[in-house]
Amino acid sequence: MIPRPDSSSHDERIISVNGVKFSYDGCVPALAGVTLNLKRGEYVAIVGGNGSGKTTLAKMLNGLLKPASGTVTVRGKSTLDQSVAELARYVGYAFQNPDHQLFCSTVDDEVRFGPHNLGYKGDDLSKKVGRALETMRLTQLKDKPPLSLTLGQRRRISIASVIAMDSEVLIFDEPTTGLDTQETDDLMSSIEGLNREGRTIVLITHDMRLVAKHAKRVVVMSRGRIVLDTDPRGAFSDLDLLRASSMLPPPVVILAQRLKKYGLSGEALSPEELLYLVFRGKGGIR
Amino acid sequence: MRALEMRDVKFRYKGSEKRALDGVTLDVEQGEFVTILGANGSGKSTICLLSNGLIPHAISGDLEGTVEVFGKDVRTVSVADLSTKVGVVFQEPESQLFCMSVEEEVAFGPENLAVPRDEIIKRVEWALDLVDLKGFNDRSPFNLSGGQKQRVAIAAALSMKPDMLLLDEPAYALDPVGRIELYSVLRSLKEKYGLTVVLAERDAEDAVAFSDRLVLMKDGVIVRSGLPREVLRDPHVLRSAGVAPPQLTELASMMNSRLRTTDLSFLNVDEAEIAIVRNVLNPGGVGRP
Numbered sequence: 116m117i118p119r120p121d122s123s124s125h126d127e128r129i130i131s132v133n134g135v136k137f138s139y140d141g142c143v144p145a146l147a148g149v150t151l152n153l154k155r156g157e158y159v160a161i162v163g164g165n166g167s168g169k170t171t172l173a174k175m176l177n178g179l180l181k182p183a184s185g186t187v188t189v190r191g192k193s194t195l196d197q198s199v200a201e202l203a204r205y206v207g208y209a210f211q212n213p214d215h216q217l218f219c220s221t222v223d224d225e226v227r228f229g230p231h232n233l234g235y236k237g238d239d240l241s242k243k244v245g246r247a248l249e250t251m252r253l254t255q256l257k258d259k260p261p262l263s264l265t266l267g268q269r270r271r272i273s274i275a276s277v278i279a280m281d282s283e284v285l286i287f288d289e290p291t292t293g294l295d296t297q298e299t300d301d302l303m304s305s306i307e308g309l310n311r312e313g314r315t316i317v318l319i320t321h322d323m324r325l326v327a328k329h330a331k332r333v334v335v336m337s338r339g340r341i342v343l344d345t346d347p348r349g350a351f352s353d354l355d356l357l358r359a360s361s362m363l364p365p366p367v368v369i370l371a372q373r374l375k376k377y378g379l380s381g382e383a384l385s386p387e388e389l390l391y392l393v394f395r396g397k398g399g400i401r
Numbered sequence: 402m403r404a405l406e407m408r409d410v411k412f413r414y415k416g417s418e419k420r421a422l423d424g425v426t427l428d429v430e431q432g433e434f435v436t437i438l439g440a441n442g443s444g445k446s447t448i449c450l451l452s453n454g455l456i457p458h459a460i461s462g463d464l465e466g467t468v469e470v471f472g473k474d475v476r477t478v479s480v481a482d483l484s485t486k487v488g489v490v491f492q493e494p495e496s497q498l499f500c501m502s503v504e505e506e507v508a509f510g511p512e513n514l515a516v517p518r519d520e521i522i523k524r525v526e527w528a529l530d531l532v533d534l535k536g537f538n539d540r541s542p543f544n545l546s547g548g549q550k551q552r553v554a555i556a557a558a559l560s561m562k563p564d565m566l567l568l569d570e571p572a573y574a575l576d577p578v579g580r581i582e583l584y585s586v587l588r589s590l591k592e593k594y595g596l597t598v599v600l601a602e603r604d605a606e607d608a609v610a611f612s613d614r615l616v617l618m619k620d621g622v623i624v625r626s627g628l629p630r631e632v633l634r635d636p637h638v639l640r641s642a643g644v645a646p647p648q649l650t651e652l653a654s655m656m657n658s659r660l661r662t663t664d665l666s667f668l669n670v671d672e673a674e675i676a677i678v679r680n681v682l683n684p685g686g687v688g689r690p
Contacts, residue, residue: 164576165547266441292573295440295603296645321576324606324648363577366606366670367648373674377682386652393681394659 127155129284129315130176130206135185137171145171147339148185153284158316160326160347163336164361169319170211172336173286176317177206204233207282211289213273214262222264222272223248223257229280247279250305267298274302278309285309286317291325303329324365327351327384335360348382402472404565404597405429405452410466412447412456421447423621424466431564432595434588436608438632439618440643445601447621449567451475452599454483471564485514488558488566490551492573495543497554503529503545504538506553510561521560528556532586548579552586559590565597566590572607584611606647609633610669617642630666649673656680 130153137146146168153159153176161169174180175187178194187194189205210216219225223244230243248254251271256264261272270290277285287306291299303325310316318330326333326347333350335343337360343350351357351364354372363369371383371392383389405427412422422444429435437445450456451468454475468475471486491497500506507525516524529535532552537545542553551571558566566587572580588611590596602608609615615632617625619642625632633639636646636654646654649667653676657665660680667673 165574165579293441295643296640297440297643299645323577358578361576361578363581365648366673367652370649370652370670370673370677373670374677374682377678379682386648386655389652390655390659393656393677397681 129153129155129190131186131188132172132175133186133188135172135175135182135187137175137180137183139171144339146175146182149175149339149341150185151334151341151344153315153317155283155315156310156313157332158310158318158330159332159334160318160320160330161334161336162320162323162326162350162360162362167336167360168339169336170288171339173208173288173317173319176284176286177208178202179208200232203229203280203282205282206284206286207277207280208286209270209274209277209288209290211292213266213269216273216276217261217269220260221258222253222261222275225261225272226253226257226276226279229276233280243279243281247275250278250308251275252301252305266293267295267302270294270298271302271305274305282314284315284317286319288319289321290318291320291322299325323351323363323368327365327368335362337361347384351384352382402431403428403469404431404433404471405599406467406469407448407451408467410451410464410468412451412462412464414460414462417462420621421462422451425618425621425623427616427623427626429565429597429599431597432591434591434598434600434611434613435616436600436602436612436614436629437616437618438602438605438608438639438642438644440603442620443618443642444621445603445618446569449489449569449599449601452565452567453487453489454478454480484510484563485561486564488561488563490554490558490566490568490571492570495550497557498542498550501541502538503534503540503542503553503556506542507556507560510557514561524560524562525556528559531559531590532556533582546579548575548582551575551579551583555583555586563596565599567599567601569601570603571600572602572604577607580607584608587611603644605633605639605644605650609647617644619643629668633668634663634666 132149132151135146135149138144163169178199181195189202217225226247227244230240248257251274253271253275261269290302306316330347333347334341351368367383367386367389371389379392381392383392407425407427410422410425411420413420439445452470457464458480498506504525507528508521511521511524532555534552542550572583587598591598609629612629615629616623617632624642625638633650636650639646653665653667657663665676
């Protein structure tokens with residue numbers, strides 16, 4: 116199943132990012148000093164405007180990028196001392212564009228590729244592949260060529276091929292882009308299931324409704340820095356800071372805040388929560 | 402004369418078994434802002450491709466019914482002729498940007514129409530001003546943010562002085578603020594210049610408040626068409642078409658069933674605020690809780 120940590124120190128901390136700076140061109144900073152700790156089993160959303168550094172940070176977590184200064188440690192060891200292949204055991208990354216990671220001739224081969232490369236064989240390998248296909252509801256499609264399938268299905272394949280490696284941390288970079296409502300709901304509930312199994316989830320997204328519904332912790336990025344790191348209610352309460360980061364909370368969150376001056380108390384993340392607050396203590400509705 | 406007139410249009414892409422459009426009748430008046438909502442595969446992109454003539458001229462398939470754009474049948478008018486009437490903006494701005502500077506990008510269309518130099522310069526300034534990118538002339542389009550890139554693509558379409566702009570999920574990769582900025586620019590182009598806007602969207606949340614009319618599609622047919630308030634009245638209809646109802650639509654529907662009425666509908670936070678205060682939090686008005 117999911118590998119356990121080598122030692123119990125660091126209070127279940129899986130990934131530590133310390134004072135990390137990075138620039139693609141040596142000039143404009145993509146990360147301008149980022150510090151972040153991820154604990155086992157967390158469900159963290161990283162949000163921020165276009166170009167705020169979200170994807171750069173995500174690629175630091177699995178060693179695709181290495182810090183120019185500062186350190187990233189995964190399970191207590193610097194990413195500088197681990198190869199991308201080694202890190203892939205612990206940190207899986209599903210790309211924004213699924214086609215960047217699909218190249219095999221069948222869905223089954225695609226999902227098998229990762230764990231096979233990690234050295235899994237025989238029954239163990241088949242079990243991992245079978246479970247990943249089932250989790251992403253791809254069993255029926257396993258003999259099809261990936262590129263003949265719809266965007267939603269291709270995205271599920273790219274995620275299945277990541278979870279087949281049994282990584283304990285899973286990073287999803289804008290996983291719902293291009294998906295319609297039903298596909299989005301299906302995918303998000305699969306991700307919830309992976310989190311319930313104990314995996315650590317990092318969700319990178321623009322969609323504040325997804326953040327409100329699923330994340331337990333929100334990291335807001337702006338210009339290569341983390342400007343806020345809190346729970347969704349806390350994150351949405353600072354409208355000015357969110358706007359400055361090109362983010363807007365979902366409409367019901369804004370509405371609940373406006374209604375405070377009329378005596379509404381509490382924060383709402385969904386229409387259901389707002390309805391409850393509005394009618395709380397109003398038994399006799401006219 | 403209408404901007405777009407489709408009569409019982411059926412279209413099947415070559416090599417596909419199912420029809421992408423299965424009997425669509427749709428009118429778009431000049432100066433109207435119409436948002437077509439639908440899930441993947443509902444037919445909204447096909448309507449865009451028909452309206453600028455790429456179907457049937459560049460993309461083949463079986464076309465039945467008639468499609469007229471500003472009074473001209475798309476079967477007989479050329480794509481080049483239509484391009485002076487109809488501008489198109491696709492999902493990915495990168496797929497449309499290829500010049501070294503923003504200015505060259507925006508000048509490209511009119512240059513190819515052999516528009517005089519002075520006029521091109523004027524149009525570039527005009528278009529950049531409209532999309533809030535004044536002074537970006539010499540910047541490289543590739544070093545801009547996603548939202549800025551998409552606005553360059555719109556300016557490039559506008560410099561052709563089209564009467565209608567078709568946008569196929571233009572907010573796809575934009576952050577929430579970038580998305581609102583984009584819709585606001587489109588709305589003001591409609592208000593100021595009478596531009597006809599046809600927007601295809603899968604996500605209803607932000608676009609509806611800017612639209613004159615919503616058209617809801619499912620499996621190649623139109624299931625609802627009307628004022629945003631009418632189309633949004635029943636969240637179930639949206640959901641069954643694979644479109645998530647906007648949060649405020651869901652809230653209004655829940656409040657209606659709670660208050661045993663059908664009166665409430667909110668298109669924006671202001672409307673919702675007023676309605677909730679009047680109906681629940683402070684029904685008697687100021688001073689009477």
